[in-house]
Amino acid sequence: MTQKKQEFVKEITSMDEDFAQWYTDIVLKAELSDYAPVKGAMIIRPYGYAIWENIVKWQDTKFKETGHKAAYFPLLIPEHLLQVEVDHFEGFAPEVLWVTHNGDNELPERLFVRPTSETIICPMFSKWIKSYRDLPFLMYQWNSVVRWEKTTRPFLRTSEFLWHEGHTVHADEADTDRECLMILEQYREFVEEHMAIPLKLGVKTEQEKFAGALRTYTIEAMMRDGKALQAGTSHNLGQHFTKMFDIKFLDRDGKHKFAWTSSWATTTRLIGAMVMVHGDNRGLVVPPRIAPIQVVIVPVASNKAGVLETARELNERLKSQFKVELDDDTNKSPGYKFNEWEMKGIPIRIEMGPRDIEKNQVTVFRRDTCEKSVVSMENLENDLKDILEDIQKNLFERASKFRDEKTWTVSTYDELKETFEEKTGYAYAMLCDDPACEEKIKDETGVSTRCMPFDKVDLGYNKCIVCGKETDRMLIMGKSY
Numbered sequence: 001m002t003q004k005k006q007e008f009v010k011e012i013t014s015m016d017e018d019f020a021q022w023y024t025d026i027v028l029k030a031e032l033s034d035y036a037p038v039k040g041a042m043i044i045r046p047y048g049y050a051i052w053e054n055i056v057k058w059q060d061t062k063f064k065e066t067g068h069k070a071a072y073f074p075l076l077i078p079e080h081l082l083q084v085e086v087d088h089f090e091g092f093a094p095e096v097l098w099v100t101h102n103g104d105n106e107l108p109e110r111l112f113v114r115p116t117s118e119t120i121i122c123p124m125f126s127k128w129i130k131s132y133r134d135l136p137f138l139m140y141q142w143n144s145v146v147r148w149e150k151t152t153r154p155f156l157r158t159s160e161f162l163w164h165e166g167h168t169v170h171a172d173e174a175d176t177d178r179e180c181l182m183i184l185e186q187y188r189e190f191v192e193e194h195m196a197i198p199l200k201l202g203v204k205t206e207q208e209k210f211a212g213a214l215r216t217y218t219i220e221a222m223m224r225d226g227k228a229l230q231a232g233t234s235h236n237l238g239q240h241f242t243k244m245f246d247i248k249f250l251d252r253d254g255k256h257k258f259a260w261t262s263s264w265a266t267t268t269r270l271i272g273a274m275v276m277v278h279g280d281n282r283g284l285v286v287p288p289r290i291a292p293i294q295v296v297i298v299p300v301a302s303n304k305a306g307v308l309e310t311a312r313e314l315n316e317r318l319k320s321q322f323k324v325e326l327d328d329d330t331n332k333s334p335g336y337k338f339n340e341w342e343m344k345g346i347p348i349r350i351e352m353g354p355r356d357i358e359k360n361q362v363t364v365f366r367r368d369t370c371e372k373s374v375v376s377m378e379n380l381e382n383d384l385k386d387i388l389e390d391i392q393k394n395l396f397e398r399a400s401k402f403r404d405e406k407t408w409t410v411s412t413y414d415e416l417k418e419t420f421e422e423k424t425g426y427a428y429a430m431l432c433d434d435p436a437c438e439e440k441i442k443d444e445t446g447v448s449t450r451c452m453p454f455d456k457v458d459l460g461y462n463k464c465i466v467c468g469k470e471t472d473r474m475l476i477m478g479k480s481y
Contacts, residue, residue, distance in 0.1 A: 012343075014281050019225040024154065026275055030284040030344050033154045040152035040159035044268070047344065050292035051271055052162065056142065058194060058290075059164065059266070062186050068138040068166065073120050075143070076111040081119040084244050095147040113146040118212070118237075118263065121167050122245035129169055129259060131250045136175060140166040155272030156229075156481050163267035169247065169259045173238070176260040177215075180234040183264045184217045187232040195270065196287040196395035197221050197277050198403055199231065200426075200476055202451030207438050210263075214238030220450045220476065222403045223276035226424025228450050228478040231273055232266035277399050278368075284345030285367055287395050288388040294323045295384060296346045300334045300353035310357050314350070314377075321381055322388075342367060347391050348384060368394050409457075413441075413465045420447050420479065427477045428457055429465050437466035441477070450476040 011029055015022040027033055032048030035041075044052065060070070076099060099111040114120070129137055146160045155161075166183060170176040184201060191197050200220045209216035213235040221231045241247070242258045251257050278285040288294050295318060299311040308328055315326040325346075327337050334351070341349055349365040351372075356362050360377045364384075368391045375383045406425030410416045419427055431437055431449065442448050456474050464471050 012281060012283065015224060015279075020153075022281070023272075023276060023279075026279050026284055027154045027272075032271065032275070032284070035154075038159065040149055042154045042158050044162075047292065048271060051274070051286070051290060052268060054290045054292065055190075055266075055270060056164075058190055059186070060142070062190070063140055063164075063166070066138075066182065066186070068140050068168075070141060071139050072141050072143065073114075073117050073124075075114055077114055077117075077120045079110040079112065081123065082112070084119070095149060097146050097148050114143075115145055115147045116263075117141070117143075117145075117165055117167070118241055122241050122247060122261075125167075125169055125242075125259075125261070126245050126247045129247060129249055132171055132252055135169060135171045135249060135259065136179065137169040138166075138179075139168065140164050153272075155268050155275070157269075161268050163265045166262070166264040168262045169242075170262070171249070171251070171257075171259065173214075173236070173260055176236050176238075176262050179262050180215070180217050180236045180264065183262075184219065184232075184234045187219050187234070187266060191219060191221070191231055191266075191270065191273075192396065194287065194289040195274055196289075196392055196399060197231070197273055198396060198400040200451060200453050201455075202453035202476065204233075204451055205438060205449050205475070206433070207435055208449055208451075210235045210237075212237060212240045214240065218451050221273050221277065222399075222406065222426065222478075223273070223481070224279070224402070225276070226406050226478075228426065228476075228480040229269070229273050229276070230450075230480065231270060232264075234264040235262060237261040237263060278395055279345070282370070283343035285395065286345040286347060288347045288392050291345075291347055292323060293325045293344075293346050294388060295325075295348045295350060296341045297324065297326045297350045297352065298334055298337050298341070299326075299328060300351055300356075302328065302330060304354045306357060307352070307354060311352055314352070314362075314380075318381070318384070322384060338365075342370075347388060366391055368398075409459055410465065411459065411461050416441065416447065416465060416477070417445055420445055425478065426450070428459055429475060429477055430459060430461060430463060430471055431473055431475050431477075432464035432467060432469045432471040433473060434464075434467065434469070437464055440466055446479055447477050448480055450478055450480065452476075 012025045013021040031045045033042045033044050036043045097113040142164045144160050144162050148159050149157050152158050168179050188199055204216040204218055215236045217234040219232045221229050223229055239258045241261050247259045248256045249259055297311050297315055299307045302308050318324045347367050351363040361374050363372055364375045365372050408419050409428045410419055452475055462470055
């Protein structure tokens with residue numbers, strides 16, 4: 001390892017030494033984001049935003065394919081709308097930012113900056129929806145929300161973050177559940193197949209569900225420190241909001257009925273998940289299918305005749321099939337460039353110098369394994385496609401193996417406590433539906449229930465690990481972000 005490379009890598013704290021600092025170092029050094037001059041907020045830098053754009057593009061296309069239409073609602077919401085649904089708002093109250101003045105003039109009514117949009121969207125549903133012919137009403141918006149968090153970390157928890165929020169209206173519970181589960185499957189498809197992050201899908205407990213929801217469905221991911229991250233949610237809101245905001249429709253039988261609603265979202269938190277699932281002590285690792293740059297070309301000995309010209313020709317040749325970038329900056333050494341692109345997690349780096357050109361070949365470095373191979377220029381496109389697919393597959397399999405190795409089964413409360421005193425990861429356990437049992441675990445161990453998974457596992461016993469009551473509820477538990 002060269003001295004320059006040693007110095008470059010030293011700028012990242014080892015994940016084994018301090019995982020939280022490692023994460024922050026990666027986010028900053030890989031130029032995903034930077035701190036904003038606003039408490040708890042972040043600036044998403046162009047490279048980080050390019051990843052977000054890829055997330056938005058895929059999801060937005062999928063939403064439209066399934067009949068949803070985009071809209072936009074105001075950032076500011078009048079206070080009187082809160083009085084309609086106080087219970088829902090109480091969950092956000094400590095984090096709400098209020099607007100009280102325009103210039104030196106006090107506003108006649110306070111406005112709050114949206115932490116979520118149910119309270120401004122539902123009154124419009126009441127106005128727009130009149131008949132069963134208007135249902136299902138499928139809508140979403142891309143926007144930012146503000147939640148004035150006490151403790152923040154880029155992408156994972158910030159005072160302002162980006163997301164989409166879906167809001168749909170249905171005639172009955174069954175159709176609402178179909179919507180929620182369809183969206184959850186779209187989330188699974190994207191996060192597993194494009195971000196290469198393995199998930200556990202399931203239902204939240206009553207204590208962990210969204211305020212005002214009948215049911216909350218979730219996708220849960222495990223980070224490299226063994227902690228769980230809620231990566232997306234889909235909520236069957238029942239008739240809670242429709243009764244509060246008088247959202248009724250005339251049904252086929254000639255009777256007016258309260259509608260049912262859903263809401264769902266994923267956020268810029270997905271970028272943080274990508275960092276913590278795939279990153280290593282050399283920097284970021286970006287899955288090829290969401291990478292803004294899939295292939296970077298780095299000329300070696302670019303001062304030699306024909307090197308830059310051949311690299312530029314290769315760039316032109318590849319850019320119709322790949323997201324490719326040519327690093328022809330002559331002010332940086334090849335070694336520095338290698339480290340820089342490794343830090344940014346570019347899936348493939350192509351190195352080419354005079355000897356490579358002479359032999360009609362290039363050296364290919366793959367970021368997931370940090371291995372190099374020599375590839376002929378003649379069949380380069382096909383080889384690059386194969387390597388990119390192999391990287392995508394390897395990242396998912398590697399993360400799945402890590403998660404499975406950190407998943408434990410416990411049969412007693414003492415075993416649960418001992419497990420999380422010594423280890424990190426998931427614990428499978430049986431737990432009854434008494435809130436006191438769940439609260440006891442959370443208060444005494446810091447472990448929360450992540451979900452009741454769809455792929456339920458037979459643990460070989462059927463009694464609650466806290467109170468001993470018979471139960472059929474198998475849960476995934478873990479410490480979380």
